[in-house]
């Protein structure tokens with residue numbers, strides 16, 4: 001029998017679950033931002049209490065501050081099976097794509113082509129579309145308007161010898177479908193193009209092996225993976241060596257600084273290794289054999305996904321049973337096909353009204369386009385009202401899912 005996630009243990013790692021106010025709520029806004037693990041909070045508190053000075057000077061507090069930051073780069077790199085020089089920790093994913101696109105604006109030539117999907121959160125769309133201002137041809141890889149899904153055959157029609165970049169999401173924050181990153185990346189590479197993958201909605205559900213995916217650039221947001229408010233950008237070493245420097249000119253030979261012009265948030269970076277500490281605590285609690293980082297990640301992913309699947313099944317089963325409800329994305333709870341990010345709308349009731357009714361029953365959720373503006377527009381859904389989104393995480397409980405499903409039943413009938 002496969003191992004089950006010990007939810008009691010998991011929830012004890014998140015101080016939010018012990019707060020009286022939070023306990024009233026079934027929390028389903030995880031795709032917006034997750035609760036923070038205590039390992040992260042402890043490291044953040046330690047940094048701002050004892051080490052909050054300019055890091056990397058020789059005096060002890062400063063040296064320790066620098067060590068705490070270095071540790072985060074190193075441990076996150078190990079987690080993702082890459083080198084620490086390939087990890088950039090910027091303010092957010094939106095800011096990281098903005099800077100990356102500004103580097104490509106310098107490197108690309110007039111007439112070069114890039115492909116951008118319309119399944120994206122705007123963070124991985126707007127900055128790329130603006131490259132059109134520099135004479136770069138932007139082609140849209142469009143979703144199927146009925147299902148919200150991307151079809152790789154459509155990409156085949158867009159790729160050409162002029163393609164330099166393909167920008168797409170690993171998993172949409174609305175449609176939730178898991179795109180086949182390896183196949184798409186292989187196709188792009190065949191044409192000599194690079195890929196930029198937005199993993200913000202995937203990373204909270206899977207610890208990702210960047211080397212195995214063989215991507216050029218991959219982004220996600222640590223505040224959605226139980227960590228501090230930062231965006232992680234993985235840039236493959238060969239790509240980072242070639243890309244235009246967007247940092248201070250005298251730092252051009254320091255790889256990471258090329259795409260980190262802002263001067264990073266030291267305390268948040270120091271706290272980021274707490275995410276890896278959290279994963280390690282979960283691993284050690286459930287397994288008693290040591291293993292390589294990738295095989296630990298594999299086991300944790302299985303644990304997390306089996307819990308997420310149980311939770312998603314309860315909500316999705318209800319939504320699929322109601323013929324007046326449209327579930328966006330894959331019509332299944334299977335976590336190999338979708339994230340437990342559940343978006344839907346009702347034929348006869350606005351999403352705002354549904355949100356209000358769910359909120360009354362202490363289901364923490366919201367409605368709207370969630371910045372996946374182009375996707376919601378392509379689906380023909382009202383942009384203001386959008387969809388209702390119930391997004392789970394591995395710490396979501398079956399009880400919370402039942403509470404959500406009962407609340408939906410009370411609103412729409414069984």
Ligand SMILES: Cc1ncc(COP(=O)(O)O)c(C=O)c1O
Pocket residue numbers: 031032091092093094095121123124169171172173198199200201220221230231
């Ligand atoms: C899929 C996806 N991509 C990108 C972003 C933007 O991330 P950030 O808030 O770090 O800029 C979000 C934020 O919700 C998202 O859901």
